[in-house]
Amino acid sequence: MNNTVHHNSTVIHGSDISFSYDFDGQLSSALTDIDIEIKKGEFVAILGQNGSGKSTLAKHFNALLPVQKGKLTVCGIDAKNQSEIWRLRRLCGMVFQNPDNQFVSSVIEEDVAFGLENYEVDRELIPDMVENALRLVGMSGYEKRSPHSLSGGQKQRVALAGVLALDPDIIVFDEVTAMLDPMGRKEILEEIHRLNKETGKTVVMITHYVEETVNADKVLLLHNGRVAGFGTPREIFTNTELMQRVGLVSPVPVRLFNDLKAEGICLKSCPLTNEELVEEICRLS
Amino acid sequence: MPIELESVSFAYKSADGSEIQALRDISIKIGDGEFVGIMGHTGCGKTTLIQLMAGLLTPVSGSVLFDGLDINMRDYDRAKLREAVSLVFQFPEYQLFESTVERDVAFGLKHSRQSRDEISERVRWSLEIMGFDFDLIRKKSPLSLSGGEKRRVAIAGALVTKPRYLIFDEPIAGLDQMSRNAFLEIIDELNREGTAVVMVSHNADAISEYCKRVIIFSDGELVTDGAVKEVFSDINKLEELYLNAGTPRTIGHMLSGHGMEISDKATSYDELLFAIKSKLQNVERTLH
Ligand SMILES: Nc1ncnc2c1ncn2[C@@H]1O[C@H](COP(=O)(O)OP(=O)(O)OP(=O)(O)O)[C@@H](O)[C@H]1O
Ligand SMILES: Nc1ncnc2c1ncn2[C@@H]1O[C@H](COP(=O)(O)OP(=O)(O)O)[C@@H](O)[C@H]1O
Ligand SMILES: [Mg+2]
Ligand SMILES: [Mg+2]
Numbered sequence: 001m002n003n004t005v006h007h008n009s010t011v012i013h014g015s016d017i018s019f020s021y022d023f024d025g026q027l028s029s030a031l032t033d034i035d036i037e038i039k040k041g042e043f044v045a046i047l048g049q050n051g052s053g054k055s056t057l058a059k060h061f062n063a064l065l066p067v068q069k070g071k072l073t074v075c076g077i078d079a080k081n082q083s084e085i086w087r088l089r090r091l092c093g094m095v096f097q098n099p100d101n102q103f104v105s106s107v108i109e110e111d112v113a114f115g116l117e118n119y120e121v122d123r124e125l126i127p128d129m130v131e132n133a134l135r136l137v138g139m140s141g142y143e144k145r146s147p148h149s150l151s152g153g154q155k156q157r158v159a160l161a162g163v164l165a166l167d168p169d170i171i172v173f174d175e176v177t178a179m180l181d182p183m184g185r186k187e188i189l190e191e192i193h194r195l196n197k198e199t200g201k202t203v204v205m206i207t208h209y210v211e212e213t214v215n216a217d218k219v220l221l222l223h224n225g226r227v228a229g230f231g232t233p234r235e236i237f238t239n240t241e242l243m244q245r246v247g248l249v250s251p252v253p254v255r256l257f258n259d260l261k262a263e264g265i266c267l268k269s270c271p272l273t274n275e276e277l278v279e280e281i282c283r284l285s
Numbered sequence: 286m287p288i289e290l291e292s293v294s295f296a297y298k299s300a301d302g303s304e305i306q307a308l309r310d311i312s313i314k315i316g317d318g319e320f321v322g323i324m325g326h327t328g329c330g331k332t333t334l335i336q337l338m339a340g341l342l343t344p345v346s347g348s349v350l351f352d353g354l355d356i357n358m359r360d361y362d363r364a365k366l367r368e369a370v371s372l373v374f375q376f377p378e379y380q381l382f383e384s385t386v387e388r389d390v391a392f393g394l395k396h397s398r399q400s401r402d403e404i405s406e407r408v409r410w411s412l413e414i415m416g417f418d419f420d421l422i423r424k425k426s427p428l429s430l431s432g433g434e435k436r437r438v439a440i441a442g443a444l445v446t447k448p449r450y451l452i453f454d455e456p457i458a459g460l461d462q463m464s465r466n467a468f469l470e471i472i473d474e475l476n477r478e479g480t481a482v483v484m485v486s487h488n489a490d491a492i493s494e495y496c497k498r499v500i501i502f503s504d505g506e507l508v509t510d511g512a513v514k515e516v517f518s519d520i521n522k523l524e525e526l527y528l529n530a531g532t533p534r535t536i537g538h539m540l541s542g543h544g545m546e547i548s549d550k551a552t553s554y555d556e557l558l559f560a561i562k563s564k565l566q567n568v569e570r571t572l573h
Contacts, residue, residue, distance in 0.1 A: 050433030
């Protein structure tokens, strides 16, 4: 196996990636000269406006879209290498926005097993792998239920279990919280963070909710198909000029910090979370 | 009272023949020009409710009236309802089916008596209002758009007929922040011009800033129906219903818990900023 990855090694390495969709002969450019490096175990959030290229980039990571120009290596595999495509897809799983159209079976355990069957895993091992995946997302006991009887957050956790069953190194989440109620959002977000911490899986998470990204290791900003910024949430969100340029609004605590400063009230350091904000304000009063 | 639900109940039949009770004994009146938010946990019945309002589902018991007429009566003229009420689905990608964005948005005007030029102008207006460059987007296939772009096209298609009632099922999910704000500003303006808006959303920030009235469901039942300011000031009750009161109100509540009394009426960003500013300026004044 040449894909054994060491700590701090790079799991996603893209350079100079460009991509255009060809829809009925109409070419439209979606990505231009993307350079990106994601390390093993990192939690990377991708932010950007509608049409900025987030999903297009994410679909490169597991070869749902082909590399047209540039180079992309995922877990040591060259994404252009057709013979390795299935191995790559297994190493990089993806969960999508709509909790309702990700299910293929009306029984949860069959649904989670579906991916495994596709990858010709030894049949005898499947039940254990399914059980393990459901346990990892806190859904043990739901094996025989129908996905349709679950809440939105639970559905997304089952979808995640289906991906986890394949034991990927990287999981890409494309707006998985968009359709959820506040509880469901919190539930799946905590689950993703826990997985990242406890199993060391690399996480790439696309979202339009900036406050969901404040605990990420890195934030990647896309704008018109180009990388506009890549850094820690603090570096990105406190860069007001950058945020404005890409048409994004920082989390409320950062906005309050800036607006209070404009009024001559200076908090010691710029808070990212509500908790940090309350702490900073209480220090002044 | 244009849209009226009288003791409406609804149940889905599941594949194995059993019944799933989605709504129980709901009575609601929504009048011309209102701006109503609808909230509640997933599966509480929000989508079912607005599909009943738009006549896409028929109640098991109770009745749905529009302008005083029962829309599920055999002799009811459905054209009246279709003309006055536009609905944007929760997953609008299933709502787009024409070959170009322009045709898709114009679909609702198919039977209108307006001239080609007038129709074209309306379509341009709707798409521009949703943040598109009309000339760049008009010939594209709806299938070739990103998730958020599809949703914005679907919304443009609902605005184009200038209906009396606009009903949205989770319209801002998947929109980027700028489109989200632009959308909310637009419907706010349409509302001020007289269009009634009903918006299902999990986004407490959006509902508390824009809606005037909010209706909350839980497990198929109506649990709260009141003025937005009142409902959002009661943060404990919202939490009991697994909902939150929006970021500004949540921060205000946290500050109050830490001894900085912030009014429970500060539910918007500007109100919170103002409240914090006044408190901190008072502190400075007493220090000097
Ligand atoms: N199948 C397709 N055919 C042609 N063009 C496409 C296709 N899918 C996306 N595009 C275009 O490529 C660009 C990038 O789309 P992408 O889906 O990556 O955006 P995104 O950042 O994920 O947006 P969103 O926030 O709306 O999901 C957009 O201009 C979009 O219109
Ligand atoms: N097509 C359907 N068939 C069977 N049950 C359904 C269907 N649509 C919704 N339900 C069920 O009806 C209830 C209410 O669903 P819905 O109106 O979609 O809720 P919400 O929009 O608030 O998330 C839920 O229990 C849901 O599982
Ligand atoms: Mg996308
Ligand atoms: Mg719904």
